[in-house]
Amino acid sequence: MIPPGETIGILGGGQLGRMLAKAAAQLGYRVHVYAPEADSVAAEVCARFTNAHWDDAAAMAEFAADCAVVTYEFENVPVGPLKALGSVPLHPNARALEVAQDRLNEKEFVEQLGGRTAPYMAVDTREDLDAALTRLGSPGILKTRREGYDGKGQWRINADHEADGIAFSGQPLIYEGLVRFSAEFSVILARGHDGRIAFWDSAENVHKGGILALSTAPASDAVLAQVEEARALAAKVADGLDYVGVAAFEFFATSDGPVFNEMAPRVHNSGHWTIEGAVTSQFENHIRAICGLPLGDTRLAATKVEMRNIIGEAAEDWAAILADPANHLHLYGKGAARPGRKMGHVTRLTF
Structure with missing residues (x-):
């Protein structure tokens, strides 16, 4: 166990790091953020901040020397430079990063565990795309295998001829056949050092323009009927990776059962509702897990919880939002x- 008073290192300086840091402070930990961007909203609430590139081995080693454990707030941290952490524990481990950073590897790993995914094919050339369209048909989605989030690095192909204008830059891609679904939902879990797994209620998610707009818990009956099977797969993935921390798994609810979409080896936007809407938030349980503390209660703290993202340039009346006692406002600074930029979120509790 890592006792309170020690320093937790967080790789990445965005809003997830900010919320992790606040949860860590509540439990008595100091936080040291490492990020290549100077304008870190996480650093604003942390004890220390290292602003350096990922491949700066000296800076990474100095950062590690200050930390009792290191975690990360997004999955695109390059794995190679993490060798500079030396013997300092990294949770979740580098293997989880390696699997989640590549959509092809991720789908193959999940299929090996018996999971159901969208039909897919690796695409490196125009000839590969033609073969994928012949085999899987259209509509479908062409995605970069690495990086890309919130709809970035994705191209929807509604008919075969729409592929004609796509330029190939040599970046590995994956083509996914379209999945017919009735709803989207998340399975979010926390796994401790002892292998114990705790699940939150699965939120039903609505995306707009590839960006999460709304999460609601409890989910609809169509989702609830598929949660048990989805949880079983998520637990297999977590156990297979010897995972420690919080992980999110996104699924489609279909007539054939839950179809795995993708995983995030970190706290997740669709779990932000847990800050007020669950007995223990995803952020606190992540800190508990990586420090070897017992996991907290994940039950709903209200009859119904809704989390709405505040995205982009939409004008908001903060006073009006706060005037409703059911609302909880989070602005990321x-x-x-x-x-497309996530500026904050509002969680609404109904009792």
Whole structure:
């Protein structure tokens, strides 16, 4: 166990790191953020901040020397430079990063465990895409295998001829056949050092433009009927990776059962509702897990919980939002708003 008073290192300086740092402080830990961006909203609430590139081995080693354990707030941290952490524990481990960073590896790993995914094919050339369209048909989605989130790095192909204008830059891609679904939902779990797994209620998610707009718990009956099977797969993945910390798994609810979409080896936007809407939030349980503390109660703290993202340039009346006692406002302290940028979220509790 890592006792309170020690320092937790967080790789990445965004809003997830900010919320992790606040949860860590509540439990008596100090936090040291490492990020290549100077304008870190996580660093604003932390004891220390290292602003350095990922491949700066000296800076990474100095950062590690200050930390009792290291975690990360997004899955695109490059794995190679993490060798500079030396003997300092990294949770979740580098294997989880390696699997989640590549959509092809991720789908193959899940299929090996018996999971159901969208039909897919690796695509490196135009000839590969033609073969994928012949085999899987259209509509479908062409995605970068690495990086890309909130709809970035994705191209929807509604008919075969729409592929004609796509330029190939040599970046590995994956083509996924379209999944017919009735709803989207998340399975979010926390797994401790002892292998114990705790699940939160699965939120039903609504996306707009590839970005999560709304999460609601409890989910609809169509989702609830598939949660048990989805949880079983998520637990297999977590056990297979010897995972420690919080992980999120996104699923489609279909007539054939839950179809795995993707995983995030970290706390997740669709779990932000847990800050007020669960007995123990995803952020606190992540800190508990990586420090070897017992996991907290994940039950709902209200009859119904809704989390709405505040995205882009939409004008908001903060006073009106706060005037309703059912609302809980979280602003991330970011600078100028721009289309697609997550500026905060509002959680609404119903009792």
